[in-house]
Amino acid sequence: MPPEIETTDALDRSVARQALDTQTSLLPHALAAFAVSLPFYVWAGSYAPNAVWMTGAFAIFAAAWGVFYIIVNWLKQPQNAANLRDRSRMHILAGLLWSVAVGQIAAFADGAGPARTPLLLISVAAAVMVIFFTSPWLPSLLIVGGATAAGPLYFLHGSDEDMTLANTAWGAIALALALALIVNRLLRRQFTLAAEREHLVSERASQTDQAQRLAQSKSDLLATLSHEIRNGLTGVAHVLSAAAGRNGRAAPSREQLLAALDAANDLLAVLNTTLDSETAEAGRLDVEREPFDALALLGDLVILNRPNAAAKGLELSLHIDPELSALQRGAAVADAHRVRQILANLLGNALKFTVRGRVEARAELTADGRLAIEIADTGPGLAREELEQAFEPFNRIARTSAGTSGAGLGLSLSRRLARLMGGELAAHSAVGVGSCFRLELPFDDMALAERSPSQPSEASAPGQAAAPEALQALRVLIAEDDALNAAMLRAVIEQLGHQVVHAVDGRRAVDLAGVCEFDLLMIDGRMPNLDGPAAIAAIRALDGARAAVPIVAVIGGDADEARECVASGADAVLRKPVSVNAVARAIAEAVAAEREDDRPPARLRLTGPSRTHS
Structure with a gap:
């Protein structure tokens, strides 16, 4: 359900709740009003010739008052206040109960002889009282008010002698309904303003809680990363210091090197997991099915x-x-x-x-x-x-x-x-x-499974590349403005047996791609002078076979950056930090895509520690 519809429903429920609360608060006064009116009803009814009928009418009135008292107490219970549907039904039931009581008073008055006129006027006054007490909630006003007024008006029109009185009663009830509708309109406007205020207060409290949770999450993230990065880099720094021969120490042992490698791998795992977690927390993590x-x-x-x-x-x-x-x-x-x-x-x-x-x-x-x-x-x-x-x-x-x-x-x-x-x-x-x-x-149970290309074979060992298709030595152009990233990427590519040429920005990469023959281009997504998507688009616009060279976009993990690179013509996308497995897989995918004669338009193939989907 769209948020605006949910907000509208919440406001409507709040307005209805406030209207029912207001009407519930009036019900004890209704009990008191009918209790005060009872002596007048008894006095007028005492002049009726049918004593049995009068006694029955009093009994019905007393029974209605007692049941109404029970309903009022039920409505005042906190555990019943939350269920608007049940509360609405009880309000309608209580109102119809009084409409029946008023109707039997009018019926009794019609046969009460000399007491007919005063008793009919009492029934009209009772109908006006019911209309007043149902005015806060519109459904109750329309349903109960109309039902209550029907009995007295019907019996007043039963005699030609009472037509003037009947017309007066019509006017009184119409005026009461009009005033009740005006009161209901004013109350509903106030209820709406109060509901909007409640919604704003709730929304502000929710945003405050969310901001506090986000602040706590960032604080925890900073504390965790500080601890893990400090420990991981300290171990690596000690081994590198030993390898550099500082302080007269001997060359690092194999165990020291393995410990440093484990520390670096643990650090990368922590960073990758943290990045995925923060992406998921922000609602930007997509998955395939x-x-x-x-x-x-x-x-x-x-x-x-x-x-x-x-x-x-x-x-x-x-x-x-x-x-x-x-x-x-x-x-x-x-x-x-x-x-x-x-x-x-x-x-x-x-x-x-x-x-x-x-x-x-x-x-x-x-x-x-x-x-x-x-x-x-x-x-x-x-x-x-x-x-x-x-x-x-x-x-x-x-x-x-x-x-x-x-x-x-x-x-x-x-x-x-x-x-x-x-x-x-x-x-x-x-x-x-x-x-x-x-x-x-x-x-x-009816689908056919496909082996994921990232799954290693049984012969693979930890830390080894996932046995992609064997490739001959390639001439690879890398475009990377960061010297450290370029050195890492170059080391990995040369470890895989390929030759590397380095361009320091996108403009230089386009120039080299236009005059030299390369088997593969690896373009960083964010560079000065000419960024990755623009450089890829410029290379695809070259003449001849140079425009069809396989291209791998190397990005920092931003999904929008990946989409831009693919839209510009990249065959595969590699996410930093790079690893031997990821680079080997990306090169294999890009070259395989280039070898297909009628390959479809480039789609997002993201290789690296974590995937992002277009």
């Missing part, structure tokens, strides 16, 4: 993590339900890369926190036809309160997380990703026994 082979993905992750498990003396096993394995068709319907991110985080946590025992990955179909993947471990386990805290952003359980790295964002981001894909991430745990995290995803 396509069929893919989740079992193959899970198997790849288990194979990749077995060396880590073996190093800790843990058993890492995979169990797939036989009924699920026997299916000839069927596939999970979600974003394969995001599912891989979730499962990698769950497996990584299980191996990180489990000291002894085993970690098991299980897959099965649920009773409602969804794919369930469980990661169970024999780690320290979590209490119920700790398990709830584990899914909160920037929250790490001190009892189990001492001495381990991380920003405390993995589980919260994983749950958010699962829900974006139409799934759910839940968990149960017991202290001293272990934990089990369960990811449920939509499953289409």
Whole structure:
């Protein structure tokens, strides 16, 4: 429902609530007014010749008063005030109860002989009172007021002798209705102003709470990143200092280099997870929903993590339900890369926190036809309160997380990703026994799964490129204005066996692409003189084969930047910070796209630590 419609409905409900509250506050006065009028009714009725009928009329009046008293007390109860539908029905019921009572008074008056005229006038006065007390709420005024006035007017027109009195009664009731409508209009205007004020106050309070949560989130983000960056960079700096030969130290050992590499990788993981979490928090994180082979993905992750498990003396096993394995068709319907991110985080946590025992990955179909993947471990386990805290952003359980790295964002981001894909991430745990995290995803039993190009083969090992198609040595032009980024990208490309030429800005890249032959161009998205999209468009406008050279856009992670580069003609998009896997995959995709004879218009292929979709 659009926000403006929701706001209008909320205002209408608030106006109705205030009208019912006002009418409820008048009902005790209505009881008092009818109680004060009872002696006049008894005095006039005492002149009626039919004593039995008069006694019955008094009994009906007393019964109506008693039931009305019960309804008034019901309406004043706080637990009944919130249900507007029930309150509306009770108000209408209470009003119609009095309309019946007034109608029987008029009927009794019609046969009361000498007391006929005063009793009919009393019934008209009672109808006017009912109209007054129903004026705050328009439905009650129109329904109850009209029903109450019908009885006295009908019996007044029953005798030609009372036509003058009947016309006077018509005027009195019409005037009462007109005044009641005016009062209702004025009250409704005040109710609307009060409702708008309530909405503004509520909206301001919501915005204040949101701003406070955002400020707290930024504070937690800054504190977490400061701690993780300081620790990671300190370790790397110590090793680099040793490698540079400062303070007379010997060259760093292999163990020191591996420790520095682990620290750098942990730091990159924290930064990437934080970026994804902040993007998700801002509502700008998109996911795809396509069929893919989740079992193959899970198997790849288990194979990749077995060396880590073996190093800790843990058993890492995979169990797939036989009924699920026997299916000839069927596939999970979600974003394969995001599912891989979730499962990698769950497996990584299980191996990180489990000291002894085993970690098991299980897959099965649920009773409602969804794919369930469980990661169970024999780690320290979590209490119920700790398990709830584990899914909160920037929250790490001190009892189990001492001495381990991380920003405390993995589980919260994983749950958010699962829900974006139409799934759910839940968990149960017991202290001293272990934990089990369960990811449920939509499953289409008629779909055909496709292997995600980012999934590594079983022969892949951690840190190695995902075996793309073998490529010959390429001549690669990189356009990057940042010297450090250019050095990192050049080192990765040369590590893959290619030759590199570096252009310091977009204008220089276009000039070089126009006079030299390159097999691939890697263009930064944001550069001085000529930015990435403009440079790509200029290269595509060149004459001859130079306009068709494969282009990989290297961006900082902005989705708009990625769309601009693809619209300008990029074949693939690579997100910073780059890795060997990501660069190899991006080069393979761009070259493969260039080799297709009738390839479709360029679509967004984003490779890197995290994906953004157009």
